[in-house]
Amino acid sequence: MTSHAAPTNATQAKDRLYAQLAGSLGRMSRAIGQTADLCEQLQIDLHAMRTFAGLDAAKFMTVAVQLNPEEADESVAEAETGS
Secondary structure (H helix, E strand, C coil): CCCCCCCCHHHHHHHHHHHHHHHHHHHHHHHHHHHHHHHHHHHHHHHHHHHHHHHHHHHHHHHHHHHCHHHHHHHHHHHHHCC
8 A cells, every 4th residue: 555645636626726816916916016007007197187276277377377367466456355
């Protein structure tokens, strides 16, 4: 008699399931890494959007002041008097 018995169907099934689990964990690890990279890129994009929105708002206010200079003067006067 040999000390090592031939693998049984249960042992083979267990080994197959562990291999599937290892593959699933590997895919999940890669997906988590990709998600982290995408979150980092999202932060960069959001910062760029804030910068763009600020610059666009400044341009809009500049044009508005040039189109309505008397309203701009009134707004400045109100801001200075606290009204």
